[in-house]
Amino acid sequence: MISEAKKPIPHSLTVSCCSPRIWLMVAVLQLNGLLLSHQAHAASTEWKEALPGWKYVFPRDHGPHSNFKTEWWYATGNLTDEQGHEYGFQLTFFRQGILPGGKPAGSSRFRLSELPFAHFAFTDVGAHTFRSYQISSRGAFGEAGFAIPPGRMAWLNDWSLAMNDRGDLMLKADTQQQGEERGVDLKLVEERAPLIHGVDGISRKSSKPGHASHYYSLTHLKATGSVIVNGKAHAVSGLVWFDHEWATNQLDKGDSGWDWSGLHLSNGDDLMIFQIRDSQGKPSFLTGTLRTPEGKVQTINDLSMTPHDPWKSPHTGGLYPSSWDIKIPSRNLELTLSPKVSDQELVLSPFAYWEGAVRAKGVKSGTSITAEGYLEMTGYGGKTLGLGE
16 A cells, blocks of 8 residues: 555645645645645644634734644845845745644644745846745754744744844845855834735635635835845845735636736835636736725726736746736726846746746826836746646
8 A cells, every 4th residue: 555645646736725826835845745644634624714804913913823724924025235236035934734723732743733845036136147945844843833923933944034022024044055155134124014915804816705815915124134145245225025824725726827926116005916827828816905105905806917028938948928017997007017037937846936026117197107026927837736737
């Protein structure tokens, strides 16, 4: 009899997740044979789903939600050093639950209740270079975990996200690979209240009922600190966008990929947009959230995202859009989104996705406007587990 951990992985897996990004994490963990366990099957009916009526409470909701199966903490930022050189980064911590509610009291340290996983990517805009890294751990000796702040919120080895008593986030990641070093060490000061996405405490992921997550962002984090490039530290400042999302229920079957962006507009607006694409590559669901500097929040229901000018990856042969036309008629907003560096593709066998620093320009109510932020595109660069054939 083949053990659960050694069963062959099919080409298409149905993955229970709260957000499109979770597919990426679950795919890698499945390849490592970590999710296919008797514990997971035994507890599968006990997970909570993201339902209307959730009341967000902080700092509680900055921490883990162990009764939900999937969760992630995600930070992206555009930074500039004292000489005007631009950098971008992504640091994401994932939690995939195995036992609802966490590990029972008195359990062995080797008994898994959740699986930590993390991605770190770094863009040097002036040098036109991009590096990405991934690590995972069972966390049996405290080297990985999640907690309610103050203190560490998420950590894995030397990568960490913490919050001090004043509510400032402290973010660190540093790694060396093949003789190259990339790192970030930042203090993030929250300038705006948490932005809650969706309606009545849930962010829908489909026009059909039962597909939703709990999702909020800290959109306007003032960043100061340093980045490290091959052993040399550069003092930097900039803006960081932080997302936190959790749920259990899965996305619709047959979806082939998604496109997401978080943007800081030059008029002070914060904008999050995403679309999910069907098996034909057409949008099956689009939505977003816009917040003005005065704090007015609008859920975007008239979003359109039109791709242009395919860029062919030299790594996977995937064809990614190299620009996007974004239109939101209700806000009289039109933007053209383009990457700061063309090649910001994370190649993580057997799948790949594009996640990188972007800039935009356009018009809002007849006035010119610009933007900076991050863009994520999946389903273009080869097969992704969880997305089907």
